[in-house]
Amino acid sequence: MQTGENEQALRKVIDFTRLLSIGILLIHFYLVCFPAFEVWGLTTLVVSKVLLPISKIGIFQKVLYAKASVLVLLLISLIGSKGKKDEKIRLKTIITYTLTGLLLFGLSSVLLRINYSVQAKALFYIGVTSLGYLLMLSGLSLLFRMLKLKMGNDIFNRENESFPQEERLLMNEYSINLPAVYYLKGTIRKSWINVINPFRGTLIGGSPGSGKSYFVIRHIITQHIQKGFTMLLYDFKYDDLTKIVYNALRKYGHLYKIKPTQYIINLEQIMHRANPLEPETMVDITDAIDSSRTIMLGLNREWIKKQGDFFVESPINFITAIMWFLKKYQDGRYCTLPHVIELAQVNYKELFEVLLQEPEIEVLINPFISAWQNEAYEQLEGQVASAKISLARLSSPQLYYVLSGNDFSLDINNPAEPKIVCLANNPQKSQVYGAVLSLYINRINKLVNRKNQQKCSMIFDEFPTIYFNGIDNLIATARSNKVAVTLAVQDYSQLKKDYGREQAEVILNIVGNIVFGQVTGDTAKQLSERFGKINQEKESVSINSSDTSVSKSVQLDYSIPASKIAGLSSGEFVGMVADDPTNKIELKTFHNEIQNDHDALKKEEDAYEPIPAVRKVSSEEVLMNYQQIKTDIKNLVISVTQGR
Known part of the structure; x- marks a missing residue:
């Protein structure tokens, strides 16, 4: 006392x-x-x-x-x-x-x-x-x-905000393991980012230059190929990631039971051809509805936030009816997206006469026929013209050539015929190409997320540039089917802009693994709150004329403040990983710097083989295919209308 x-x-x-x-x-x-x-x-x-x-x-x-x-x-x-x-x-x-x-x-x-x-x-x-x-x-x-205070020595509170991180290397047949170093109480220690359960979804974020591709995505690609995954890769800036895939497959292809074949869908430089509307894969009309919604919302991104509106749902139903008709007509002989585009351009009288031949779509086209019969042409134009105008942007001989071929099926994780598919985009034409590639992704998703298939990795660079209808459902259900989903974004606000607030929040909250580089604003705040708080020592001093008192206390504060996330250097990442019952991880949160062997990677890149050309296609052949599709639709309309 x-x-x-x-x-x-x-x-x-x-x-x-x-x-x-x-x-x-x-x-x-x-x-x-x-x-x-x-x-x-x-x-x-x-x-x-x-x-x-x-x-x-x-x-x-x-x-x-x-x-x-x-x-x-x-x-x-x-x-x-x-x-x-x-x-x-x-x-x-x-x-x-x-x-x-x-x-x-x-x-x-x-x-x-x-x-x-x-x-x-x-x-x-x-x-x-x-x-x-x-x-x-x-x-x-x-x-x-002497008054000994820590306040002046640690002005950025670095000591208090350092915390223990996972230093063990935890590996399994699915894991992604990234070596790193972190700071703890005055020392630099080695650690590991162990994504031991990638099937719970992985979200990678960071502003341009933060190192998403160089420090994280490239290692996910190489390690998953090394561990025998089939793969779907969306390469926004072709061929940055596709080249890594090609050379990793050359290096580790012998580790597969059946070596997968790499296919590249490139809408500019024609490589392989594939029909995203394969009639064999469209089991019922709901598949046509999903495909129609994907292509229309991909072409009109502002519609994503207006789903349910009359003038949004009407064009979707219109294209659905056309798709399902072509699927049923002559066993799907003309069931391709180019044929859908051309059939949509036929005048109303002939088009409705053709579509009425299929009873299953009568309920879909009934509003359009009623408007036409009642001479409500303005309403009809509002319902149909938006679909025609949107699809007209895809009317290109090159697109028609790629979309009407059949070099491979889209069941990429079929154990008997595994595939690695790369979808190439071009940032300068991303809006048009992104819609088409979204359709491929939608159809592959339907075929991949099934039981008893080979493990599969789906990697989407610059994810907001495509529209993936049902991404939340894929992440939620793919775990049991051994499908690992990796999404790369620049910022949460970018995701909200393109997918809407509700969908963006679902994506952010449903993924189990988060790896983020430098981000600011609401994204940094949400991440800081997600990482939680730790006990931090605080000092305060009171000085007066007769005495000086120093008080120390321990209080909970954010382990990684938003300001620190906003100031991360390239290669520095914060995040949280998910574990599973067989591999428990107590220290899930991390704030470290991923260690790349720059010299080894430079040497490896210098030794990369260029991606070989798949086929030589003349412009005459492409144009001939374009004209053939138009002729197919003309013959179809004549056959149906005159046959009736």
């Missing part, structure tokens, strides 16, 4: 100890310099009789013992002192005073051996020793009054 009586008693003990230290020093002076005191006439019989027995005590037998006793008592007296703390006291001053005083106090014994008179030797010795004692007293007094 800090009562007044206790403090007063402590003060008396301290004063007595210091007085005892000074008393021993004075007795030592008297005994060592006794001849000089005799000359000066400062000795008396009484004092000599009192000090004679004292001089036989061990501490006065040698100079060293006496000085050591004085020094020990001085230290004891200062340890219990409670002077006013002062933040202006500097360690350099304390060290200077203390060391100088200690040298003078300890080496003053040499003065007793000099060839001077006993008076001179005594004066020198007493003066130098006393000066050394006073300097030590001043220096040590300052030491116990």
Whole structure:
């Protein structure tokens, strides 16, 4: 208890100890310099009789013992002192005073051996020793009054915001393992980002230049190919990632039971051809509805936020009817997207006459026929024209050629015929190409997310540039079917702009693994809240005219504040990983710097083989295919209308 009586008693003990230290020093002076005191006439019989027995005590037998006793008592007296703390006291001053005083106090014994008179030797010795004692007293007094605060040394609170991270390498047949280093309480330690369950979904984020592709995505590609995954890759800036896939497959292809074949869908430089509307894969009309919704919302991204509106759903139903008719007509002979586009351009009278031949779509086209029969042409134009105008943007000979071929089926994780499919986009034409590639992704999703298939990795670079209808359902259900989904975005706001707030929130909240580089604003705030809080030591100081008080406390605060996420360097990432019952991870949150072997990667890239050309297609062949599709639709309309 800090009562007044206790403090007063402590003060008396301290004063007595210091007085005892000074008393021993004075007795030592008297005994060592006794001849000089005799000359000066400062000795008396009484004092000599009192000090004679004292001089036989061990501490006065040698100079060293006496000085050591004085020094020990001085230290004891200062340890219990409670002077006013002062933040202006500097360690350099304390060290200077203390060391100088200690040298003078300890080496003053040499003065007793000099060839001077006993008076001179005594004066020198007493003066130098006393000066050394006073300097030590001043220096040590300052030491116990120095205000030692951490606040000035760690202005960015780096020490408090460091926390233990996973340092074990946890591997399994599906994992992604990234070596890293992190800072913990003044030391740099090695760690691992262990995505041991990629089937729970992985979201990678970061502003341009933060290192998403170089530090994370490239390793996901190479490690999953090394572990025998089939793959769907959306390469926004072809051929940055496709080249990695091609060379990784050349290097690790022998590890597969059946080596997969790589296919590339490139709408500019024709590589492989594939029909996303394969009639064999469209089991019922709901598949046509999904495909129609994907292509229309992909072409009109603003419609995503207006789903359910009359003038959004009407074009979708219109294209659905056309798709399902072509699927049923002559066993799907003309069931391709180019044929859908051309059939949609036929005039209303002939088109409705053709579509009425299929009973299953009668309910879909009934509103259009009613509007046409009632001469509500403005309404009809509003319903149909938006679909025609949107699809007209896809009317290109090259697109028709790629979309009407059949080089491979879209069941990429079929164990008997595994595939690695790369979808190539061009940032300058991303809106048109993105809609077509979205249709491929939608159809592959339907075929991939099934039981008893080979493990599959679906990687989407710059995910907001495509429209993936049902991405949340894929992430939620794909885990049991061994489908690992990886989405790369630049910022959460980008996801909200293209997918709408509700869908963006679902995507952010449903993924189990998050790896983010430098981001700002709401994204950084949401991540900071997701990572949670840790115990942090806080110091506060109160200085007034009579006293200085320092208080320390421990309180919960964000482990990774939003400001720190906004200031991450390239290669630095924050995030959280998910575990599974067989591999528990206690330290799921991380804030570290991924370690790439830059020289090895540079050497590897220099040795990359270029992607070979698949086919040589002449412009005449492409144009001939384009004209053939138009002819097919004309013949179809004539056949149906005249046959009736």
